[in-house]
Amino acid sequence: MPTEIPHPDRRLERVLVDEPPELGALFHRLNNQLGIILANAELVEAKAADEASRSRATQIIASAMDAIALVQEIRSRRRGCLDD
Numbered sequence: 001m002p003t004e005i006p007h008p009d010r011r012l013e014r015v016l017v018d019e020p021p022e023l024g025a026l027f028h029r030l031n032n033q034l035g036i037i038l039a040n041a042e043l044v045e046a047k048a049a050d051e052a053s054r055s056r057a058t059q060i061i062a063s064a065m066d067a068i069a070l071v072q073e074i075r076s077r078r079r080g081c082l083d084d
Contacts, residue, residue, distance in 0.1 A: 027075050031068065038064040 041064060045057035 023078070027071060030071055034064050034068050034071070038068070 038061060041057050041060040045054055045061060048054040048057055
C-alpha cells in the first residue's frame with residue numbers, strides 16, 4: 001500500500017507517492033464531485049413525489065456509481081503500469 005503525503009499546494013488533499021501529484025489530485029477531485037452528485041441524487045430519490053422523478057434519480061445514482069467504479073479501475077490500472 002502506498003504511503004500518503006500531503007500535497008504541497010493543498011493542505012487537506014492527499015496524493016499517493018506512486019502517482020504523479022497532478023493525477024492523484026485529479027482522481028481525488030473527480031471522486032469528490034461524483035460523491036456530491038451521488039449524494040444529491042440519493043436525496044432526490046428519497047424525496048421524489050412521483051415515480052418518474054424517483055426513476056430518473058435512480059438512473060443518476062447508477063451512473064454516478066458506475067463513474068466512481070471507473071475512476072477506481074483507471075487508478076488501479078495506472079498503478080499496475082507504474083509497477084511494471
